Amino acid sequence: MSDEPILKIEHLGHSYGKFEVIRDISMEVPRGVLTALIGPNGAGKTTFYNAVSGRFRPTRGKVYFDGRDITGMPAHKIVPQGLLRSFQITNIFPNLTVIENVLVPLVLQQGRTYALWRRLGREKALYRQAEEVLDKIGILENARRPASELAYGDKRLVEMAIVLARRPKLVLLDEPTAGMNPEETERMIQLIRELAERFGTTIFLTEHDMKVVFSVAARIFVLHQGGLLAAGDPRTIRSDPRVREAYLGGAADA
Amino acid sequence: MRTSSLSAGRLGFGAVLLLLLVLCPFFLPIYWTLILTEILIMALFAMSFNLLLGYTGLLSFGQAGMFGAGAYAAALAILKGGLSLWLALAAGVFTAALVALVIGYLCVRRDEIYFAMITLGFGMMLYTVAHNWIELTGGSDGLPLPAVPPLTFFAWEVSLFDPRWMYLFVLAVTLLGTLVLWRVVRSPFGLLLTAIRENRDRLAFVGASVQNIRLAAFVIAGAISGLAGALFCLFNNMATPDFLHWGFSAKPVLMTILGGAGVFLGPAFGAAVFFALEQATIQITENWMIVLGAVLIPVVIFFPRGILGTILHRLSAGRRKTP
Numbered sequence: 001m002s003d004e005p006i007l008k009i010e011h012l013g014h015s016y017g018k019f020e021v022i023r024d025i026s027m028e029v030p031r032g033v034l035t036a037l038i039g040p041n042g043a044g045k046t047t048f049y050n051a052v053s054g055r056f057r058p059t060r061g062k063v064y065f066d067g068r069d070i071t072g073m074p075a076h077k078i079v080p081q082g083l084l085r086s087f088q089i090t091n092i093f094p095n096l097t098v099i100e101n102v103l104v105p106l107v108l109q110q111g112r113t114y115a116l117w118r119r120l121g122r123e124k125a126l127y128r129q130a131e132e133v134l135d136k137i138g139i140l141e142n143a144r145r146p147a148s149e150l151a152y153g154d155k156r157l158v159e160m161a162i163v164l165a166r167r168p169k170l171v172l173l174d175e176p177t178a179g180m181n182p183e184e185t186e187r188m189i190q191l192i193r194e195l196a197e198r199f200g201t202t203i204f205l206t207e208h209d210m211k212v213v214f215s216v217a218a219r220i221f222v223l224h225q226g227g228l229l230a231a232g233d234p235r236t237i238r239s240d241p242r243v244r245e246a247y248l249g250g251a252a253d254a
Numbered sequence: 255m256r257t258s259s260l261s262a263g264r265l266g267f268g269a270v271l272l273l274l275l276v277l278c279p280f281f282l283p284i285y286w287t288l289i290l291t292e293i294l295i296m297a298l299f300a301m302s303f304n305l306l307l308g309y310t311g312l313l314s315f316g317q318a319g320m321f322g323a324g325a326y327a328a329a330l331a332i333l334k335g336g337l338s339l340w341l342a343l344a345a346g347v348f349t350a351a352l353v354a355l356v357i358g359y360l361c362v363r364r365d366e367i368y369f370a371m372i373t374l375g376f377g378m379m380l381y382t383v384a385h386n387w388i389e390l391t392g393g394s395d396g397l398p399l400p401a402v403p404p405l406t407f408f409a410w411e412v413s414l415f416d417p418r419w420m421y422l423f424v425l426a427v428t429l430l431g432t433l434v435l436w437r438v439v440r441s442p443f444g445l446l447l448t449a450i451r452e453n454r455d456r457l458a459f460v461g462a463s464v465q466n467i468r469l470a471a472f473v474i475a476g477a478i479s480g481l482a483g484a485l486f487c488l489f490n491n492m493a494t495p496d497f498l499h500w501g502f503s504a505k506p507v508l509m510t511i512l513g514g515a516g517v518f519l520g521p522a523f524g525a526a527v528f529f530a531l532e533q534a535t536i537q538i539t540e541n542w543m544i545v546l547g548a549v550l551i552p553v554v555i556f557f558p559r560g561i562l563g564t565i566l567h568r569l570s571a572g573r574r575k576t577p
Contacts, residue, residue: 053459079461091459093452096445103442104449105460112442113462114470120442162460 004067006031006170006202007052007083012061014051021047022226025061029170029204029219034196036213037206038237039223040246045206046088048223049172053085054078066169080109082169088178090155092162094148098139101147101158102130105165130165137161137191153184160191164201171195173205177212185212192216214238222246275425279418291421293529294428295485296505300513300521301435302478303506308515309439310471311451313370315503316377317479319357322384322498324350324480325487329397330390339403339414343427343484350480351473353380358472362465365454377503384495396494399487414488424485431478432522438474439518447471508546512553514560523562 005028012025022044029035039045051058057072064070065083093101106126107113120126134140139157142150147158156176163171176192177185189212196203196216207213213220213234220237222230224246230237237243279287299321306312327349331342357376361369384391391397402414405423414420438444446467449457454464487493496502505528506521513524531549535542557564 074463075458076461076463079459085459087456087459091453091456093449093456095452096448100445100448103445104457107442107445108461113446113467115442116438116474118441119437120440120445123442126442159456162456166460 003031005029006066007204008064009052010062010064012048012051012058012063014047014056014058014060020226022051022223023060025223025228027221027228027231029202032196032200032202033218034192034216035202035204035219035221036217037204037221037223038210038213039206039229043223044226045223046174049085049174049206053083053172079166082167083172084163084166084168084170085172086156086159086163086174086176088174090152090159092147092155092158095146097144098147098150098158098161099127099130099134099143102133102161102165103127105162106130109166133161133165137164138187153180153187156180156184156188157191160188164195164199168201170202170204173203175206175208177207177209185209189216272429276422279421284417287417287421289529289533291417291424291489292486293525294421294424295482295489296509296528297522297525298428298431298485299479299482300506300509300525301432301518302475302482304510304515304518304521305435305438305447305471305475305478307507307510308517308520309444309447309451310468311454312468312471313366313507314373314472314475315370315500315507316357316373316375316380317475317506318498318500318502319373319377319380320350320354320476320479321483321486321502322380322493322495323353324483325493325497326384326391326397327480328484328487329399329493332399332403333397337403339405339488342403342488343481346480346484346487347477348480350483351477353480354473354476355469358469358476362468362472374500374503377498377500381495381498381500384498391493391495394495396492396496398492402488402491420489424489427481427485431481434474435478436518443467443470508550510560512550512560514563514566516559517563517566520560520562524560527561 007029009025009027013023014021025048037045037048050056052063054070054073054075054077062069062071065078065081068081070078070081070083093104103120103126106129110126112118112123131140131143134143137157137160139154139161142154147155150158173192177188180188192203192205193216195201217234220232220234221228222237222243229246230240230243232240278290282290299317303314303317306314324346328342328346331337331345337345357373361372361376364372385394404411404413405419412419414423439447446457446462450464450467458464483497486497509524509528510521511524512527513522514520531545532542535545553561559567
């Protein structure tokens with residue numbers, strides 16, 4: 001069963017009124033293959049992610065995750081199955097401490113949601129797991145600081161920690177290096193590689209920065225004007241004339 | 255080391271405060287004992303409200319609906335059911351929780367101002383029910399209690415007609431309600447409440463049903479508001495529609511903002527300030543609301559953390575600076 005794709009999309013489409021933002025997208029994301037979704041601004045990448053991750057029900061098509069139909073399910077039903085996402089704009093719990101940020105998904109994962117009479121402070125196992133995650137990401141030294149006090153790049157790492165704490169099978173990363181300086185970008189790429197290689201998490205990311213895409217992705221899908229334009233390994237994509245055209249001979253050369 | 259000495263200090267402070275509260279009725283005049291009893295009840299009410307505002311980030315503008323439901327349930331339990339004091343309290347809690355479950359189910363899908371407006375709407379509806387369903391509620395006259403059942407504890411029995419015993423009884427129940435709230439905010443569930451306040455979208459995308467968690471919070475807050483309402487009914491020897499009026503819903507809001515929504519005891523502190531101001535003002539003028547407004551406005555503008563919140567913040571900032 002392990003060669004079954006982790007994510008399978010069939011004829012996915014979404015419209016706002018008459019405006020079709022994405023249309024007829026079919027694709028398979030193989031398990032364990034670092035995959036990227038690229039496309040010019042307004043190609044529909046974020047809409048695609050929203051439709052897959054449960055932000056809204058797509059108007060057409062099917063989404064299968066790990067062999068199960070998850071089309072139109074709300075996020076809180078999709079997440080426990082192992083599909084998580086990050087957001088283009090940093091999305092954390094600003095006035096909680098860094099370790100509390102990571103405890104939140106752990107509480108949910110351990111089924112402690114309605115543990116009204118337990119003391120969080122006595123849940124040593126949860127704290128240990130949270131510290132492990134923070135250590136893995138490299139922000140353990142900031143554990144007791146409010147997340148809002150951290151530098152921009154570190155905040156993005158907090159979001160990664162929140163996502164990874166749930167031990168996802170598949171993570172959708174929506175422009176993980178957006179707004180980062182070169183040093184932070186390098187750290188994020190390193191982290192993404194490690195996750196893909198060592199933790200058995202499949203990564204499916206969108207990215208503006210073509211350097212990032214071609215340095216990490218093993219498989220690339222190109223979205224253009226709401227439809228799938230091309231799919232293949234980085235070399236195929238790089239030399240595809242349609243892709244070059246879509247980017248007007250711009251960043252794809254890099 | 256610092257945290258342990260901090261919590262030891264906190265424990266010591268709590269013990270002294272508790273001792274003072276217990277001793278109060280034995281050296282204060284009756285009038286002040288009565289005022290203090292009312293402060294305790296309103297403090298519990300405001301703290302239950304703050305589980306929603308300060309922790310979950312929900313502004314409930316109809317909390318008096320649950321408070322009043324608790325008061326009427328306690329009154330009816332005694333008048334029609336002939337139930338004991340403890341069962342009357344339980345009836346108040348249970349009824350308020352049930353009302354909160356129904357209202358909450360219809361409200362928790364909404365955010366911010368919409369949530370506030372819908373809770374306000376339900377609060378006004380409940381007021382009208384209390385006001386107009388004369389056969390059950392006695393209409394605008396309310397339900398007077400000819401006698402409050404005695405406080406019994408196994409074989410021991412005492413009449414709450416004595417304001418000092420009433421005070422001690424209210425103090426004990428308020429502490430119990432406060433303990434419940436304290437355990438809830440310190441639990442894993444409490445962490446999720448703050449996560450809703452901070453970023454409900456991120457919480458949904460790590461797998462939480464935000465609506466269900468909000469509903470649970472609304473029911474817990476409603477149950478404790480109902481407990482406060484039942485106490486208020488026993489204290490006043492009656493339940494009246496005024497308890498459900500939207501003006502009454504504004505009280506915990508004002509107290510919480512005065513004391514500080516970000517601090518567990520902020521609303522209780524705010525309740526004390528509220529009554530102290532009121533008592534000081536009515537000696538001089540009838541226009542106490544003008545004075546309240548004159549205090550509230552600068553607090554909101556200059557001390558958005560509230561009075562207790564600002565004090566504690568300054569203290570902890572001072573501690574951080576000294577190495």
